[in-house]
Amino acid sequence: MKEYYTRSIPVSPRIGKLKEDLFAKMPQMEADRAELLTESYQQTEGLPIITRRAKAFAHILKHIPIVIRDHELIVGSNTVAPRSSQAFPEFSFQWVADEFDTMETREADPFYISEDTKQRLAKAFQYWEGKTTSDLATSYMTPETLTAIEHNIFTPGNYFYNGVGHVTVCYGKILQVGFEGIIEEAKAALAKCNPGDADFARRSHFLEAVIESCEAVIGYAHRYSELAAAQAEECTDPTRKTELFKISRNCAQVPGKPARNFYEACQSFWFVQQLLQLESSGHSISPGRFDQYMYPYFEKDLKEGKITHESAQELLDCIWIKLNDLNKARDAASAEGFAGYSLFQNLCVGGQDENGMDVTNDLSFMCVEASMHVFLPQPSLSCRVWNGTPNELLIKCAELTRTGIGLPAYYNDEVIIPSLESRGLTLQDARDYNIIGCVEPQKSGKTEGWHDAAFYNMLRPLELVFSRGMDNGVMVGIDTGDVTQMKTFDEFYNAYKKQTEYLISLLVNADNAIDVAHAERCPLPFLSSMIEDCIGRGKSVQEGGAIYNFTGPQGFGIANMTDALWAIKTLVFEQHKLTMAEYKQALDDNFGHGMSEEKATQITAEIVKQLAAVGKNVSNEQIAAVYNQVKSQACSPEKQAKYNQLLNWIDELPKFGNDIEEVDRFARDVAYTYTKPLEQYHNPRGGIFQAGLYPVSANVPLGAQTGATPDGRLAGTPVADGVSPVSGKDVHGPTAACNSVSRLDHFIASNGTLFNQKFHPSALSGTQGLANFASLIRAYFDQKGMHVQFNVVSRETLIDAQKHPENYKGLVVRVAGYSALFTTLSKSLQDDIIKRTEHVFQ
Template sequence: MIEKGFSQPTDRIKRLKDQILNARPHVESERAVLVTEAFKASEGLPAITRRAKAAEKIFNELPVTIRDDELIVGSITKNPRSTEICPEFSFDWVEAEFDTMANRVADPFEIPKETAAELHEAFKYWPGKTTSDLASSYMSKEAKDCQAAGVFTVGNYFYGGVGHVCVDYGKILDEGFRGVIADAVMELEKLDPMDPASIRKEQFYNAVIVSYSAAINFAHRYAAKAAELAEAESNPTRKAELEQIAKNCTRVPEHGARTFWEACQAMWFVQCMLQIESSGHSISPGRFDQYMNPFLQADSSIDRAFAQELIDCIWIKLNDVNKTRDEVSAQAFAGYAVFQNLCVGGQTPDGLDATNEVSYMCMEAVSHVRLPAPSFSIRVWQGSPDAFLYRAAEVVRLGLGVPAVYNDEVIIPSLQNRGVSLEDARDYGIVGCVEPQAIHKTEGWHDAAFFNVAKVMEITMNAGKVGDQQLGPVTKPMTEWASIDDFYEAYQAQMSYFVRYLVEADNCVDLAHAERAPLPFQSAMVDDCMGRGMSVQEGGAIYNFTGPQAFGVADTGDSVYAMKKFVFDDKKISIAELKEALDANFGMAVGEANPAAAMKGDMTEERVYAAVQKVLAHSGSTDVATLKNEVYATLANDTGGPADTSKFAQIQRLLDSAPAFGNDIDAVDLIARRCAQTYCKEVEKYTNPRGGQFQAGIYPVSANVLFGKDVSALPDGRPAKAPLADGVSPRQGKDVNGPTAAANSVAKLDHFIASNGTLYNQKFLPSALEGDSGLQNFASLVRSYFDHKGMHVQFNVIDRDTLIEAQKNPDAHKDLVVRVAGYSAQFVVLAKEVQDDIISRTEQKF
């Protein structure tokens, strides 16, 4: 038997989970008020000093909260699953949403009136002083116009902190914050007063000492709070827990951990304080099993069931972290996503298998907690034990969308190709959605921008125009294209132009963070900031990258293939006819299927029902828009009249009939590969202000839905404003030849060049993974996909009917968690259009 099943969570974990599920996220004001007071008091001082004094004030004065049942303590907010505001990055969007954030479509937050009043008062200080203000002042009109037109957006770091980092948790567990302070003192003593660089280095080291001294006090405040609660506690079991929590917080993270419980507490304090220092998301715990397992093995006194409960408590705490964004960005990151990626398995730096006891305990924690965080990942290589992959398959079968699975055989050489050493590449972790990095040595600027490849396709077809605006360079009009080579030439010119301004916009924001938001607390845990005497934001990390991600690859590839086949090869339609149909959105109202052909005859209920039944019985599609068109066409045929009275609808059906990416057809797949490579090769031509290289990724978060609204009709038959394909996945409903064929298509993309990460979603019916045979089939699919050089794959295991039922009755399905993109989320909190996108994904079976 391969199946093992999972144990049940403790009652404590069930209660802590309910706190998260039943929480109504709030915006809180304490951090905003404290950072504003700190900055007012530090006018005229260097930026790094001001940031240290801000951290000092926050760590010393932020309210201390210990929730019922907690064994691991440390909270960013008073209320569960709530958020603080960081006005030093941006603030005006918050004020603009005081009255609407509680009721917006995606990720609503309550803002009590007294909180809004406190924030309003704090915000008065910040006009002209934020990182977004500075970045905007650097940015050209052309870069701003490109963003306004929906070609790309750099809003992620424009509005907030960068995050997207994995720090050296292991060092803190071993040496504590006192070890960091000792390093800073030693570096100060080594400074040469004759070296001009020593002036700024001295400011950096002093900032580290100030920040870490306050961070120690933050933990001691929790020790005092736990002792206070213990004194008043009448339950002897809870009293003993609180007394031990007080001892733990007195010891760590000031000093190195001695027990597994202390190690868990120290790890969480690091995670919590990183979030408090800045508003960055995707602050990722990295290779948790590698730095935690030594403490488990060395702790001879701990019961394994209690050790498991401690890990489960960390899982709960990771779900307590939340972040609010502006209304538009919230739609792109739908589901209260914070992207704290925790990774297990893979290889050691010297190339041996890294799987250990904690690797499996993390999988058990997933089964116990069953909440969206962390973004749980596993690394797989040729030396990974089959038992490890089978156990991961059992976790996948739970239907939570985790673990995401990563291929060492692609990622390690792709990192080496970017200049990462072999040992550091083998020690990679996953950050955020799907982004690999050399842990605690990298400032990757992953997720630096969303780039809409399909929008560039649209602009190419309009000779550089968006509407009446000449946004890109003037290229040959579509109606003058004599071959598909004319398209490629124009596409290359447009891509070169827009990537150039993407890079400019990213670098403007990058410069602004270096000047106004250097982070001393974070930087001291990233190599080699201490050796170089500068922050991560100024280039202190060993490896520096900027990683913008693309989406719309499958849509573009399918469009180019359909155009090549029906216009230039088979000559079924002319290029002018295609352009006319696209401009007319195939004769549809925007976002609707074309009912023109269905209007003949009597539109009785019986006739419509019969057409729907006929389509459902024979259609291979799960895409709602496609199914609508097929129903309309069936109604037209049933009248005995022509299949369609609209030539535009005929053209759309012709285009939609083309073979699509996701079916293991080289003629289609290699076109998608070329379209993606065009983007990736343009991106990697550029460097950033930290002395590092740009590297491309292909993943969407949930932006494929939001930014699909900016894209008009495409030659693959997709109507205007419809969602785009997510990541490197095929278009919804188009991968009809089974999961292996779909995976083979995706593997043909150049995952090595997309070294910032690629994202592939597959969706399975639960029956496909039943029993030992289901687990074996799953493992074989992953191994085969990775043998073909795919980088990443993740799975939803759920049926369409369950999702539709949850959509109708959300209160009964609060604990339904699904994979959205590079993260999981509660299904019922997603915007309906994102829910529909997940429902429409192809349901695979073996």
């Protein structure tokens, strides 16, 4: 039986100092990248876009300020100030300019912007008017698609306003051959190009762009080598002087040349991870199976006596700190959906190799230990589980979960591997999957997955069924008939399906328009140099250079939809307790609880628009009066009594999440209304669409834009997250909730599913608590659940942290497919986490 190094390792004092420096100040916006990018683009007008991208990347790396922070052993930073963000105007910029004066004070993920930075950015932004990927993507979308986006039916904001991310590159290859090896590969491919080839122009320029980008990265590392050497010469602390000289030697070697030891491998990995996020503003650049491609260097050094577990652990901890140094500024609305400054850098441990053998090793345990030491949200640690997973690893992970950090998330090989095979991956590639971003599986180094391509709110089509496709006086969906005249539940359910199918077609149109825009305006040669088979095919990942190509938008609200449709089916069509007209009126009246702020604002805007159309000007005071009148619409006492009775009837009905097989089977069918229609579509890169069932944290802000629903959910309140039951409705314990969720078809949702559970800390106390917890995971996975993650924190603690944030600066919680510092989240998102059902083992 294989033995693992499972002992706890003391935390180096260095880590505390690095962590303290990291959070000393608010993150800020910096202007250097935007200025340098713009300078380069102004100098390269008329050249092929792939050439312009490479030259801009090289210009940035040659001139952007570099810094070595105090106490660092691993170096390389995209910003001078810790946890700060550059701007990426080639993707979008108007939102930055619009929020110059509010970004510092907004509730979710604030950033400080100095007056000097505002001026510098504003000057750079002038060049980009009409030239961004978002501008081009908008021009490619149909009017119906733009209307659907405007009315919050779906939100394709991830790539609409940002760069491409959600990828894992071939880190292991860079460690083995360095970028000099990639350059030689590209030069060899270029030498085979014939000017008479049909694709010579595109192929040759792409390969030249790869070469230029990789050479720029080598030059950038050499800048750090020179800086470290210069600082070492001036340093009076002999220990730090030695460290700086070592850093200088490392950066002279990697990532240009192959890594020769574990320390160099760590530094090489970091340059790749860092610079991918300087080339593009895409997030979820995920390290993947870190414990696999790093292990040979660790094992070799350990055997040769060049490293100890303790010294290797310190290097890992330093990388974990650096992963939290990277940051990304989003617009205010997106910041609500991705709250917590998260970059979703998912790092996997455990699992199988391509031959189906377990590959857990000492680094698997040390990665878990690093998350315990650093105790920060990044990396978003994941553990692959199958029937060959050593119990020691599962217990080690459970010990981390018990701390309350929300890490790791757990993934089921027995579901994910066959689901990826069904999408065209070879068995060997499927076995070697890693997790991207929140919960999305893919084969590293071969995939352009376009995961998280859109948020699709499954409740919005239901609203449009009741309104015959209208939203605030605008035809957004299709007319599926008068619900008050429908005679059977099947007729109503089919209307929902038709509405969904139409809206999905618009979502696909949006995603494909954005996809084309990125290929035309922002191909990424540096990223493409590390994805198979871009060099062989002679084109970037944005043009279809990857082996596997997908687009993965995600739907959410399954639990609400299940409970809502079940309520209509039971109360209207089976028990005849009320008519569909009465149900419709109850929804319009928000069950007597008044109108949500979002809905009142929308209706007020529509009234003002109608008045303006007939030439009537409305003052701000009049608008406020209209809003207050709309918002204050109240029900009579008699009507309120009826609505209270209706809510009681709904509350007494069975709910998804309580191990009621009939309801759970129905939930499976409800999920199919989204997952199955999506499968028929293809993307411009030659790949297919695949569904995910997770919301990140958008179930809260998008719930604020959704009216009342037949499950008794009030207008403006959060939608259920992922495939989890509605908060507070899973009342029969954690195993019952697991049983319900496992009955969904997780295989068809190959872009990932997300299941949140919350436990009281007492549930995981002691050895028995850990054993119970591990057994729960294995039992759930035996029933073919795909993913599960946990918050282990009491409701009382969260409430107190909300009231007294100054006492809980280090409180990390699981939000959705990521963890975040609780005090950095918006109040609405904090409330959503607090309301999740709190379980104990019985």
